[in-house]
Amino acid sequence: MSLTEKIESTLRPHAARLRDTRTPELLLAEPDRARDLALRAGPLYANFARQSYDRAALEALFGLLADADAKGRIRAQFDGEPINLTERRAVLHTALRSDLSPAPAARAAHQQALEARTRMRALVEALEGSEVTDVVSVGIGGSDLGPRLAVDALADGRRLRVHFLSNVDGHAADRVLAGLDPRRTAGILISKTFSTQETLLNGRVLADWLGEAAATRLYAVSANVERPAEVFGIPAERILPMWDWVGGRYSLWSAVGFPIALAIGMDGFEAFLAGAAEIDAHVLQTPLERNLAAWHAVTAIWNRNGLGHATHAVLPYDDRLKLLSNYLQQLVMESLGKSVRRDGSPVLDATVPVWWGGVGTDTQHSFFQALHQGTSVVPADFIGVVRADATHPDNHRALHANLLAQTEAFANGQASEDPHRVYPGGRPTTTLLLDALTPRSLGALLALYEHSVYLQSVLWGINAFDQFGVELGKQVANRLLPALAGEAEAEDPVTRELLAQLRAG
Numbered sequence: 001m002s003l004t005e006k007i008e009s010t011l012r013p014h015a016a017r018l019r020d021t022r023t024p025e026l027l028l029a030e031p032d033r034a035r036d037l038a039l040r041a042g043p044l045y046a047n048f049a050r051q052s053y054d055r056a057a058l059e060a061l062f063g064l065l066a067d068a069d070a071k072g073r074i075r076a077q078f079d080g081e082p083i084n085l086t087e088r089r090a091v092l093h094t095a096l097r098s099d100l101s102p103a104p105a106a107r108a109a110h111q112q113a114l115e116a117r118t119r120m121r122a123l124v125e126a127l128e129g130s131e132v133t134d135v136v137s138v139g140i141g142g143s144d145l146g147p148r149l150a151v152d153a154l155a156d157g158r159r160l161r162v163h164f165l166s167n168v169d170g171h172a173a174d175r176v177l178a179g180l181d182p183r184r185t186a187g188i189l190i191s192k193t194f195s196t197q198e199t200l201l202n203g204r205v206l207a208d209w210l211g212e213a214a215a216t217r218l219y220a221v222s223a224n225v226e227r228p229a230e231v232f233g234i235p236a237e238r239i240l241p242m243w244d245w246v247g248g249r250y251s252l253w254s255a256v257g258f259p260i261a262l263a264i265g266m267d268g269f270e271a272f273l274a275g276a277a278e279i280d281a282h283v284l285q286t287p288l289e290r291n292l293a294a295w296h297a298v299t300a301i302w303n304r305n306g307l308g309h310a311t312h313a314v315l316p317y318d319d320r321l322k323l324l325s326n327y328l329q330q331l332v333m334e335s336l337g338k339s340v341r342r343d344g345s346p347v348l349d350a351t352v353p354v355w356w357g358g359v360g361t362d363t364q365h366s367f368f369q370a371l372h373q374g375t376s377v378v379p380a381d382f383i384g385v386v387r388a389d390a391t392h393p394d395n396h397r398a399l400h401a402n403l404l405a406q407t408e409a410f411a412n413g414q415a416s417e418d419p420h421r422v423y424p425g426g427r428p429t430t431t432l433l434l435d436a437l438t439p440r441s442l443g444a445l446l447a448l449y450e451h452s453v454y455l456q457s458v459l460w461g462i463n464a465f466d467q468f469g470v471e472l473g474k475q476v477a478n479r480l481l482p483a484l485a486g487e488a489e490a491e492d493p494v495t496r497e498l499l500a501q502l503r504a505g
């Protein structure tokens with residue numbers, strides 16, 4: 001029996017039994033559930049008591065992990081085995097922040113990471129001591145979303161101001177550069193392949209805008225270390241390396257995190273890595289039943305394959321984490337949006353749900369109506385921060401009250417004689433709490449999601465580390481460029497008609 005068939009047959013009876021069970025009923029049967037279904041790893045606390053599984057269903061879920069040799073698969077990742085089968089690559093982002101494996105591939109990767117970090121520290125310190133006040137980071141996808149999130153969450157404005165440019169839309173460049181002074185601005189071009197259309201075009205816009213200063217204030221991060229010199233004339237001492245064993249969406253721990261280090265200082269960046277390393281050690285060394293990433297992963301599988309929920313919301317209750325859902329969309333959906341298994345055979349069950357979300361309390365006044373009373377149940381991760389740094393205690397209390405209130409209302413619902421005022425409840429949530437929002441806790445949180453994603457891929461038997469799905473659109477766009485310039489015609493009749501509309505404008 002395949003893994004996906006096993007998921008189906010194992011979970012179906014539990015799902016049938018628990019489908020309409022509400023948290024209050026589960027609490028009657030399992031009175032210690034609020035404390036028993038919670039665990040801590042480093043600066044992270046997670047409470048799963050408002051998920052709609054019970055102990056028996058959880059045992060079945062952990063049984064699936066054991067059957068899939070989850071422990072062995074985690075070890076294989078840390079040891080640098082080529083688990084990215086389709087591209088025959090190791091997946092060693094853990095070696096960028098931890099030194100937990102004696103395997104030669106992992107040791108070598110860790111050594112390379114340390115050397116690159118030493119070079120990065122020197123560049124950060126040189127820029128900190130220069131006349132530069134602003135830095136524009138050009139990249140897209142994994143070369144943008146992680147640094148953008150971390151800078152937005154952690155920068156306190158006391159260091160270099162870092163701005164991000166990703167979209168190929170020229171308006172994006174205009175908006176980022178407006179208000180910046182080319183005499184006080186540096187640029188970083190980040191691209192693992194250094195062949196990404198958006199980044200090369202925006203890099204050219206930035207280099208032209210910098211003018212003569214591009215010769216001294218343009219930096220690059222790439223695994224294709226020759227290209228930045230060939231395309232932009234950037235000298236080797238201003239090019240930081242990355243490697244094929246770091247996936248784009250897992251790369252913010254490498255020199256791709258250069259903008260983070262500029263915004264929060266190199267010591268802050270190292271604390272960010274240390275937070276992730278704490279979770280690495282937890283995931284590698286803790287039995288699955290007490291392993292936070294394993295709990296998070298089986299919960300995702302339960303909601304998707306047990307209960308059939310098609311979307312998942314991520315709802316941070318801290319304004320500094322408002323970019324978290326954008327970041328997680330790539331991490332989760334580019335990794336798990338697959339429909340064939342590692343051996344190329346079709347996946348027989350559903351894989352990744354659509355991930356989406358936004359920051360509380362703003363979202364309460366936009367889409368929460370649908371979450372409370374819509375016909376689709378949307379499982380959600382609520383993420384809160386225990387200690388606030390802001391000097392507005394009343395606001396922080398209100399924020400916490402709303403976080404607690406929403407998860408309670410989602411779980412318990414409320415009856416009414418008036419059907420319009422019925423809250424069905426039974427809407428599953430996990431509450432994750434960070435002690436405080438620091439480089440360490442953010443590093444830990446992102447590493448937790450990475451490990452959960454990997455374990456979900458292990459359960460589905462898919463490769464979480466390739467992304468062939470994004471290639472076709474890029475190829476078609478390249479084919480259409482001459483048609484946009486009026487030098488060719490589009491073959492597809494609908495594209496031809498749309499092109500006529502664009503040309504008419």
Ligand SMILES: O=P(O)(O)OC[C@H]1O[C@](O)(CO)[C@@H](O)[C@@H]1O
Nearest residue numbers: 141142143191192193196248470
């Ligand atoms: O870093 P690069 O090579 O410019 O790629 C950017 C992004 O493009 C993708 O390949 C596809 O969107 C992502 O996986 C990657 O993070």
